[in-house]
Amino acid sequence: MKPLNVALLGCGVVGSQVVRLLTEQAGDLEARVGAPVRLAGVAVRRIDAPREVDVPDGLLTTDAEGLVARDDVDIVVEVIGGIEPARSLILSALENGASVVTANKALLAEDGPTLFEAAEKAGRDLYYEAAVAGAIPILRPLRESLAGDRVTRVLGIVNGTTNFILDKMDTTGAGFEEALEEAQDLGYAEADPTADVEGFDAAAKAAILASLAFHSRVTAADVHREGITDVTAADIASAAQMGSVVKLLAIAELSGDGVSVRVHPAMIPRSHPLASVREAFNAVFVESDAAGQLMFYGPGAGGSPTAGAVLGDLVTVARNRLSETRGAGESAYADRVVLPMGETRTRYHIAVDVDDRAGVLAEIAGAFAEEDVSIQTLRQEGRGADAQLVMVTHDATDAQLVRTVERLRGLPCVREVSSVMRVEGMAE
Numbered sequence: 001m002k003p004l005n006v007a008l009l010g011c012g013v014v015g016s017q018v019v020r021l022l023t024e025q026a027g028d029l030e031a032r033v034g035a036p037v038r039l040a041g042v043a044v045r046r047i048d049a050p051r052e053v054d055v056p057d058g059l060l061t062t063d064a065e066g067l068v069a070r071d072d073v074d075i076v077v078e079v080i081g082g083i084e085p086a087r088s089l090i091l092s093a094l095e096n097g098a099s100v101v102t103a104n105k106a107l108l109a110e111d112g113p114t115l116f117e118a119a120e121k122a123g124r125d126l127y128y129e130a131a132v133a134g135a136i137p138i139l140r141p142l143r144e145s146l147a148g149d150r151v152t153r154v155l156g157i158v159n160g161t162t163n164f165i166l167d168k169m170d171t172t173g174a175g176f177e178e179a180l181e182e183a184q185d186l187g188y189a190e191a192d193p194t195a196d197v198e199g200f201d202a203a204a205k206a207a208i209l210a211s212l213a214f215h216s217r218v219t220a221a222d223v224h225r226e227g228i229t230d231v232t233a234a235d236i237a238s239a240a241q242m243g244s245v246v247k248l249l250a251i252a253e254l255s256g257d258g259v260s261v262r263v264h265p266a267m268i269p270r271s272h273p274l275a276s277v278r279e280a281f282n283a284v285f286v287e288s289d290a291a292g293q294l295m296f297y298g299p300g301a302g303g304s305p306t307a308g309a310v311l312g313d314l315v316t317v318a319r320n321r322l323s324e325t326r327g328a329g330e331s332a333y334a335d336r337v338v339l340p341m342g343e344t345r346t347r348y349h350i351a352v353d354v355d356d357r358a359g360v361l362a363e364i365a366g367a368f369a370e371e372d373v374s375i376q377t378l379r380q381e382g383r384g385a386d387a388q389l390v391m392v393t394h395d396a397t398d399a400q401l402v403r404t405v406e407r408l409r410g411l412p413c414v415r416e417v418s419s420v421m422r423v424e425g426m427a428e
Contacts, residue, residue: 017307116330132325135305342399
């Protein structure tokens with residue numbers, strides 16, 4: 001049978017592993033697809049750059065535009081990342097009749113509708129399992145396995161770098177900077193870790209998850225985002241006293257006729273399944289009407305795991321090419337509005353350094369009462385100059401809780417609001 005030709009854009013950490021798997025598993029892939037799958041070209045910035053894999057002679061090229069425009073290319077795999085030139089190359093590939101497999105979370109979260117519309121117009125596939133949580137199969141279950149169900153909430157740890165840092169802070173007592181340095185030494189964090197520690201990477205993934213789960217268009221700009229740079233050892237210790245851990249969570253949930261999508265650090269009880277996710281691993285917890293609670297767990301990054309997800313999409317897309325069909329496209333029929341963070345209902349853990357004198361509790365309680373926020377638990381730590389009140393609230397809108405914190409800062413008895421963190425997964 002005529003081989004299916006694959007053009008690969010990028011040959012870095014992930015791309016080199018795609019080349020390796022295509023080469024080493026050629027026979028298995030042919031058996032699974034029903035036709036040979038042949039690497040037709042690999043677009044790179046520099047031909048002479050060192051690589052983790054030997055690319056067959058004659059396949060490397062710096063002409064990515066020419067490669068995706070070739071008439072004999074059936075499938076284009078994009079693993080270069082970023083917005084441009086990835087967007088233009090994917091659109092060109094679709095216009096020229098190729099199906100596309102991509103791992104580009106940033107592009108999908110920023111301009112996914114443009115790509116989906118181009119794929120629809122061309123009658124070709126656009127698959128992107130590797131864009132979220134590496135090797136973990138989460139996008140296809142949301143798009144296909146749960147298509148007959150109603151997903152109500154998606155809660156996940158989708159960034160391995162931040163999970164490694166927070167896990168080290170919890171298990172070793174390290175501070176943020178110390179844990180970040182260890183993550184960089186081990187290759188879990190980039191020299192510039194901004195995209196990870198400030199939550200940009202997780203926000204892009206949250207947008208993709210929310211779009212699939214709730215059949216609505218959600219972009220990264222719609223996602224409320226907070227990073228972990230302000231998480232302190234004291235926050236970690238306070239969480240431990242409550243039997244909790246701190247995780248950077250991506251949360252998407254139905255709320256009335258809209259959806260709430262947010263990324264921020266939060267305390268979760270150690271009994272919650274996500275609390276046991278250690279080191280650089282990822283996990284996504286899905287709640288739905290019929291299936292109930294589902295959890296997907298595994299390595300969320302790395303060249304080989306991510307390349308495995310790419311190859312899974314490649315096999316599906318190749319089968320569709322042979323049968324002259326295409327898989328599911330974008331589903332945005334629900335068109336739900338994305339709610340502002342202020343309307344999202346959540347809970348807070350608040351630590352306040354206070355004067356140790358009579359009447360302080362009444363003043364603190366009054367600040368909460370004025371915003372109609374109820375306190376679930378309250379404890380005092382220290383005495384005299386070290387007196388501190390630690391409170392966990394009941395459910396309220398985020399706007400109410402923000403205003404409450406501002407009221408606390410304005411009280412004469414409050415020396416400092418030393419910690420504010422959201423709380424997830426604890427019983428009311």
